[in-house]
Amino acid sequence: xxxxxxxxxxxxxxxxxxxxxxxxxxxxxxxxxxxxxxxxxxxxxxxxxxxxxxxxxxxxxxxxxxxxxxxxxxxxxxxxxxxxxxxxxxxxxxxxxxxxxxxxxxxxxxxxxxxxxxxxxxxxxxxxxxxxxxxxxxxxxxxxxxxxxxxxxxxxxxxxxxxxxxxxxxxxxxxxxxxxxxxxxxxxxxxxxxxxxxxxxxxxxxxxxxxxxxxxxxxxxxxxxxxxxxxxxxxxxxxxxxxxxxxxxxxxxxxxxxxxxxxxxxxxxxxxxxxxxxxxxxxxxxxxxxxxxxxxxxxxxxxxxxxxxxxxxxxxxxxxxxxxxxxxxxxxxxxxxxxxxxxxxxxxxxxxxxxxxxxxxxxxxxxxxxxxxxxxxxxxxxxxxxxxxxxxxxxxxxxxxxxxxxxxxxxxxxxxxxxxxxxxxxxxxxxxx
Amino acid sequence: xxxxxxxxxxxxxxxxxxxxxxxxxxxxxxxxxxxxxxxxxxxxxxxxxxxxxxxxxxxxxxxxxxxxxxxxxxxxxxxxxxxxxxxxxxxxxxxxxxxxxxxxxxxxxxxxxxxxxxxxxxxxxxxxxxxxxxxxxxxxxxxxxxxxxxxxxxxxxxxxxxxxxxxxxxxxxxxxxxxxxxxxxxxxxxxxxxxxxxxxxxxxxxxxxxxxxxxxxxxxxxxxxxxxxxxxxxxxxxxxxxxxxxxxxxxxxxxxxxxxxxxxxxxxxxxxxxxxxxxxxxxxxxxxxxxxxxxxxxxxxxxxxxxxxxxxxxxxxxxxxxxxxxxxxxxxxxxxxxxxxxxxxxxxxxxxxxxxxxxxxxxxxxxxxxxxxxxxxxxxxxxxxxxxxxxxxxxxxxxxxxxxxxxxxxxxxxxxxxxxxxxxxxxxxxxxx
Numbered sequence: 018x019x020x021x022x023x024x025x026x027x028x029x030x031x032x033x034x035x036x037x038x039x040x041x042x043x044x045x046x047x048x049x050x051x052x053x054x055x056x057x058x059x060x061x062x063x064x065x066x067x068x069x070x071x072x073x074x075x076x077x078x079x080x081x082x083x084x085x086x087x088x089x090x091x092x093x094x095x096x097x098x099x100x101x102x103x104x105x106x107x108x109x110x111x112x113x114x115x116x117x118x119x120x121x122x123x124x125x126x127x128x129x130x131x132x133x134x135x136x137x138x139x140x141x142x143x144x145x146x147x148x149x150x151x152x153x154x155x156x157x158x159x160x161x162x163x164x165x166x167x168x169x170x171x172x173x174x175x176x177x178x179x180x181x182x183x184x185x186x187x188x189x190x191x192x193x194x195x196x197x198x199x200x201x202x203x204x205x206x207x208x209x210x211x212x213x214x215x216x217x218x219x220x221x222x223x224x225x226x227x228x229x230x231x232x233x234x235x236x237x238x239x240x241x242x243x244x245x246x247x248x249x250x251x252x253x254x255x256x257x258x259x260x261x262x263x264x265x266x267x268x269x270x271x272x273x274x275x276x277x278x279x280x281x282x283x284x285x286x287x288x289x290x291x292x293x294x295x296x297x298x299x300x301x302x303x304x305x306x307x308x309x310x311x312x313x314x315x316x317x318x319x320x321x322x323x324x325x326x327x328x329x330x331x332x333x334x335x336x337x338x339x340x341x342x343x344x345x346x347x348x349x350x351x352x353x354x355x356x357x358x359x360x361x362x363x364x365x366x367x368x369x370x371x372x373x374x375x376x377x378x379x380x381x382x383x384x385x386x387x388x389x390x391x392x393x394x395x396x397x398x399x400x401x402x403x404x405x406x407x408x409x410x411x412x413x414x415x416x417x418x419x420x421x422x423x424x425x426x427x428x429x430x431x432x433x434x435x436x437x438x439x440x441x442x443x444x445x446x447x448x449x450x
Numbered sequence: 451x452x453x454x455x456x457x458x459x460x461x462x463x464x465x466x467x468x469x470x471x472x473x474x475x476x477x478x479x480x481x482x483x484x485x486x487x488x489x490x491x492x493x494x495x496x497x498x499x500x501x502x503x504x505x506x507x508x509x510x511x512x513x514x515x516x517x518x519x520x521x522x523x524x525x526x527x528x529x530x531x532x533x534x535x536x537x538x539x540x541x542x543x544x545x546x547x548x549x550x551x552x553x554x555x556x557x558x559x560x561x562x563x564x565x566x567x568x569x570x571x572x573x574x575x576x577x578x579x580x581x582x583x584x585x586x587x588x589x590x591x592x593x594x595x596x597x598x599x600x601x602x603x604x605x606x607x608x609x610x611x612x613x614x615x616x617x618x619x620x621x622x623x624x625x626x627x628x629x630x631x632x633x634x635x636x637x638x639x640x641x642x643x644x645x646x647x648x649x650x651x652x653x654x655x656x657x658x659x660x661x662x663x664x665x666x667x668x669x670x671x672x673x674x675x676x677x678x679x680x681x682x683x684x685x686x687x688x689x690x691x692x693x694x695x696x697x698x699x700x701x702x703x704x705x706x707x708x709x710x711x712x713x714x715x716x717x718x719x720x721x722x723x724x725x726x727x728x729x730x731x732x733x734x735x736x737x738x739x740x741x742x743x744x745x746x747x748x749x750x751x752x753x754x755x756x757x758x759x760x761x762x763x764x765x766x767x768x769x770x771x772x773x774x775x776x777x778x779x780x781x782x783x784x785x786x787x788x789x790x791x792x793x794x795x796x797x798x799x800x801x802x803x804x805x806x807x808x809x810x811x812x813x814x815x816x817x818x819x820x821x822x823x824x825x826x827x828x829x830x831x832x833x834x835x836x837x838x839x840x841x842x843x844x845x846x847x848x849x850x851x852x853x854x855x856x857x858x859x860x861x862x863x864x865x866x867x868x869x870x871x872x873x874x875x876x877x878x879x880x881x882x883x
């Protein structure tokens with residue numbers, strides 16, 4: 018790859034091209050409000066714009082960036098737009114971006130301590146920092162029986178604890194009893210639990226997603242849990258796992274953790290489930306049990322130097338700024354909740370706990386039959402404008418709109434503008450009925 | 451987070467700080483040969499250097515980068531160093547780094563088509579490109595029953611196909627038969643298969659890691675596979691999964707794929723295993739079956755805009771450069787193999803297929819008893835110099851050194867220098883016997 022073109026890796030070519038990429042990304046953020054938040058393309062749009070095979074000869078960065086601008090960006094849904102209020106936010110930040118850059122720059126694979134000691138040790142340290150920020154008890158720390166690990170995603174975190182619990186109980190009752198194992202959650206529990214059960218071989222009919230309703234603000238009821246457990250034990254099944262949630266996806270409901278039971282915090286159960294020890298990965302430090310090898314705490318073998326990102330976010334912002342950042346989003350959600358409450362055509366559907374507001378447009382003449390379609394149409398109408406992006410859920414059978422505040426650039430003016438679009442589209446819909 | 455400090459996200463602050471980070475990373479590559487390849491720190495070194503909780507007030511990027519230099523870098527094992535010959539390479543490249551930057555810049559979550567259509571569509575397109583580069587048959591393409599997906603790691607790829615196969619057979623024989631399912635591989639198969647079996651609830655005694663030896667160059671023998679399958683069927687077990695490998699981890703052995711059997715390429719089996727469809731993720735495009743939702747092709751829900759990286763690598767280098775890049779590494783490994791062959795104190799242990807050389811130092815007077823310790827000591831001795839990093843395996847009971855060429859900056863001079871260190875340390879060890 019010599020001969021004037023881009024080399025595989027060369028410090029000065031890296032510098033030159035990465036500076037160009039920085040400017041491209043900074044310009045993207047500068048203009049982010051000009052894009053439709055939700056991409057308005059039709060399925061299959063991109064295959065018409067790109068060749069159907071890779072080039073034989075190299076192309077220039079300029080050409081690629083020009084394609085990003087003209088072909089990729091129209092198909093992007095802008096999660097970092099200040100007008101993004103869908104799902105939950107996936108915040109970027111300057112510090113986080115710098116951490117990603119550094120991690121990609123080192124490009125090391127920290128599966129065992131030896132493969133990059135700093136990657137393992139920094140992760141242990143910053144996750145202890147995080148546990149302290151969250152005021153978790155000391156036994157969650159790496160100095161106790163606990164210790165943290167950055168999983169790739171929340172789904173993986175749910176899966177690995179389910180596997181640890183499954184194997185712990187199967188060691189006691191024998192592995193042929195897997196068909197008797199029962200998992201509990203609520204009908205508000207994230208689908209990651211269902212997926213973890215599918216992966217771990219828990220029988221679908223043994224997954225109890227207990228019904229919740231408005232009377233408990235969509236939180237899991239300890240009474241119905243006890244009832245379900247007693248019934249399952251009586252018919253010879255083996256309850257072994259409960260997933261409780263602080264802030265459910267649909268409505269940020271909070272399950273009553275303290276009443277529901279005690280957590281065990283034992284890293285060994287996890288490691289017993291996920292450990293393998295092939296010859297080609299053996300090394301002195303691991304054999305001597307002197308170190309943590311994160312490969313045994315997760316599904317994958319390979320892993321990035323992920324903790325650099327968290328470390329940089331915590332240091333470059335500091336605890337107080339992070340707190341006020343979160344509180345500001347909650348204030349903005351409170352503000353939106355007030356706007357909704359002041360318009361008699363709308364209703365707040367579930368109590369706001371954090372920065373999510375669940376609401377709906379009321380059907381005229383209390384005609385509940387058309388309520389779901391009305392809100393479905395309102396969602397489509399506002400998202401099609403490209404001026405904001407919100408999502409929905411269903412609570413007690415009711416189609417419900419979700420307005421989740423939290424993108425890094427969102428200010429009060431964006432919330433106000435989003436509300437104006439919602440009101441305007443509601444007026445049009447109600448008039449057309 | 452106002453008041454003069456770093457804002458959560460601001461285009462100009464992002465630009466200014468990211469330019470600094472580019473220079474830091476470019477300088478790292480400029481100096482990469484000056485670091486010990488294998489970190490020489492002792493377990494626990496970092497907790498002595500960092501505070502035990504996060505700061506309340508923000509710190510400067512300058513302070514963080516200075517800590518990276520003085521505290522993190524000594525604990526880094528430099529996978530991108532030209533003197534890195536351990537495990538297999540995890541290559542960075544300028545194009546790959548730019549792709550990572552752009553993906554981190556957009557910071558979108560492409561679990562469903564709707565959440566960023568370009569992320570899903572570009573991935574389908576570039577994986578079709580890749581399938582064509584690898585000359586896979588057309589039914590691997592997204593236009594057929596196949597279609598590609600970028601998994602987080604190879605371990606996850608093994609796991610999801612195992613789950614798809616498990617659930618396909620269990621739908622036929624009933625899920626209570628999970629204890630009868632049998633998996634096959636060789637004793638050279640990567641530990642990812644064992645881990646996938648653990649996760650998927652396959653009984654460990656039903657995992658057949660069939661013995662290989664030098665006579666088949668450590669490839670899986672179709673005869674011993676047939677024998678094992680016949681025996682398992684005869685005792686009422688259900689064979690359902692074979693993992694064959696092109697380039698095993700220990701010695702890059704190649705299992706005879708064509709003789710071993712046919713691959714099915716059916717995305718539906720995968721999706722049936724991994725799909726969930728919660729209300730809060732429903733949307734028109736998905737309901738109409740018009741799009742691919744990659745959340746149902748993988749373990750996690752969330753996913754990055756990963757295909758940007760592959761797209762940029764393929765475009766900025768082009769097929770011909772990528773081919774010559776790989777061929778160059780194979781040539782360098784061939785060169786190392788010749789160096790080993792020319793020194794009668796050493797032996798090449800397994801045939802070199804690609805860019806890995808398996809070799810050992812012969813014990814004096816053919817004293818096999820001390821051979822393993824001798825090579826173990828040689829590994830320690832060369833890795834302790836910090837001048838190169840190699841790893842090991844065990845083949846037919848023999849402790850074997852692995853020299854894997856492939857870091858992006860490796861040239862013939864680095865291979866020659868590494869060999870000199872190996873020869874020098876061998877002389878010292880042999881003299882001390």
